[in-house]
Amino acid sequence: MIPFNKATVTELEEQYVIDALHNSKLSGDGKYTMKVYEQLKQRFGFENVLLTTSGTTALEMSALLINLEPGDEVIVPSFTFSSTVNAFMLRGAKPVFCDIRPDTFNLDETLIEGLITEKTKAIYCVDYAGIPCEIDAINEIAKKHGLYVIEDAAQSIGSTYKGRYTGTLAEFSCFSFHETKNYAMGEGGALVMDTDKYMDRAEIIREKGTNRRQVLKGWTDKYTWHDIGSSFLPSDVLAALLYAQLERYDDIMEKRRGIWYRYHELLKPLEEQGKLRRAIVPDHVVHNGHMYNIVLPDDQIRTDLVEYLKQNEIMAYICYVPLHSAPMGLKTGYRPEDCPVTEEYGARVLRLPLYYDMSEEDTELVVKKIGDFYG
Numbered sequence: 001m002i003p004f005n006k007a008t009v010t011e012l013e014e015q016y017v018i019d020a021l022h023n024s025k026l027s028g029d030g031k032y033t034m035k036v037y038e039q040l041k042q043r044f045g046f047e048n049v050l051l052t053t054s055g056t057t058a059l060e061m062s063a064l065l066i067n068l069e070p071g072d073e074v075i076v077p078s079f080t081f082s083s084t085v086n087a088f089m090l091r092g093a094k095p096v097f098c099d100i101r102p103d104t105f106n107l108d109e110t111l112i113e114g115l116i117t118e119k120t121k122a123i124y125c126v127d128y129a130g131i132p133c134e135i136d137a138i139n140e141i142a143k144k145h146g147l148y149v150i151e152d153a154a155q156s157i158g159s160t161y162k163g164r165y166t167g168t169l170a171e172f173s174c175f176s177f178h179e180t181k182n183y184a185m186g187e188g189g190a191l192v193m194d195t196d197k198y199m200d201r202a203e204i205i206r207e208k209g210t211n212r213r214q215v216l217k218g219w220t221d222k223y224t225w226h227d228i229g230s231s232f233l234p235s236d237v238l239a240a241l242l243y244a245q246l247e248r249y250d251d252i253m254e255k256r257r258g259i260w261y262r263y264h265e266l267l268k269p270l271e272e273q274g275k276l277r278r279a280i281v282p283d284h285v286v287h288n289g290h291m292y293n294i295v296l297p298d299d300q301i302r303t304d305l306v307e308y309l310k311q312n313e314i315m316a317y318i319c320y321v322p323l324h325s326a327p328m329g330l331k332t333g334y335r336p337e338d339c340p341v342t343e344e345y346g347a348r349v350l351r352l353p354l355y356y357d358m359s360e361e362d363t364e365l366v367v368k369k370i371g372d373f374y375g
C-alpha cells in the first residue's frame with residue numbers, strides 16, 4: 001500500500017525524546033524548545049518565534065495579538081484549511097473570501113483591493129502546497145490600507161520567495177509541525193513575528209493569560225493573570241521530536257524535493273497528452289517539496305481516478321473542499337459562484353502520495369497507474 005503520507009522517525013528522534021523524558025521537562029519551554037529556537041534562528045533567521053501546540057493555535061494567537069473583534073473583516077482565500085478562518089472567526093471577525101490564482105492556487109493579489117472596506121483589519125494569506133503566495137504585492141496593499149498581514153505558512157517551512165524564507169516575509173507567520181508536514185512533532189506549530197514588540201504579550205497569551213514565563217525568567221516574582229489566553233505551549237518532549245527532525249533538515253528536504261521533481265518529470269508525457277496539468281512553481285520561488293498536486297480535467301475524472309488508485313492500493317487525496325461553499329461557508333452567506341476559480345480548482349486538484357520514505361519505484365508506480373487509468 002502506498003499511503004498519502006507517512007512520518008519519518010529514526011533513532012535520533014527516539015534518542016532525543018527519551019532524553020527529554022528523563023532529562024528535560026515534560027511541560028513546555030525546556031531544553032529542547034530552546035534548541036529548536038536556536039535552529040530556527042540559525043537556519044531561517046527567525047528572531048521572535050514561539051512554539052505552539054499546533055499550526056491552528058499559532059493562527060489563533062495571531063488573531064488575539066492583533067485584537068480582532070466582532071465586526072472586523074478579514075480577507076482570506078477560500079482554498080485553505082478550516083483553521084485559517086476559524087482562527088479569526090473565534091474572535092467574531094468575518095471572513096471575506098478572495099478568489100485564488102489558477103497557477104499556484106494562492107490568493108489572487110489583484111482581487112484584494114476590491115474587497116477592502118472600512119471594516120477590513122487584516123489579510124490572512126496562505127502558502128498552498130509549500131509555494132509562497134505573492135507576499136510583496138500583499139504587503140504593499142496592506143501597507144497602503146493599514147492592514148495586518150498574517151501568512152499561514154503551515155505548509156511552507158524552508159520555502160523561499162525572491163530568496164527570502166517564509167517566516168521572514170510577513171508581520172506574523174504561522175507554521176505547522178503536524179505529522180503530515182515536512183518536519184513534524186506530532187501535533188505542533190510555531191508563531192513567528194517580525195518584531196519583538198508582540199513577544200511579551202504573545203508569551204502571556206500562550207500561557208493561559210498569565211505571566212508564568214516572566215516569573216520563570218526571574219523578571220518578576222508574582223505569577224498572575226494578565227490577559228486572555230489559552231493553553232498554547234507544547235510539551236518539551238514534542239520539541240525534542242522536532243529538534244531531531246530539524247537536525248535532519250537537509251536530508252528530509254533533499255528527499256522530498258527529489259520525489260517532487262521525479263513526479264514532475266514522469267508526469268510530463270501525460271500533461272502533453274492533455275490528461276492532466278502538472279504543478280506550477282513561479283520562477284521567484286524555491287519550494288520545499290511539501291506536496292505534489294495535479295489538476296484533472298473535471299470532478300468526475302478526479303473521483304474515478306481516486307477510486308482507481310485506491311483499488312490499486314495508492315492513496316491520493318482530494319485537497320481542500322473550498323471553504324466558502326462548505327456548509328459553514330454557506331452559513332456565512334457565501335455562494336459557490338462567489339469564488340469561481342476556487343470552485344473550479346477545488347473540484348479538479350488531486351494530491352499525490354509524497355513522504356520521506358517513498359521509493360523511486362513507488363513514485364514510478366503511482367505515475368504508471370495514473371497512465372493505466374487513462375488506458
Ligand SMILES: Cc1ncc(COP(=O)(O)O)c(C=O)c1O
Nearest residue numbers: 054055056081083154176177178
Ligand atoms: C494551510 C493550513 N493552515 C493551517 C493548518 C493547521 O495546522 P495544524 O494541523 O498544525 O493545526 C494546516 C494543516 O494542515 C494547513 O494546511
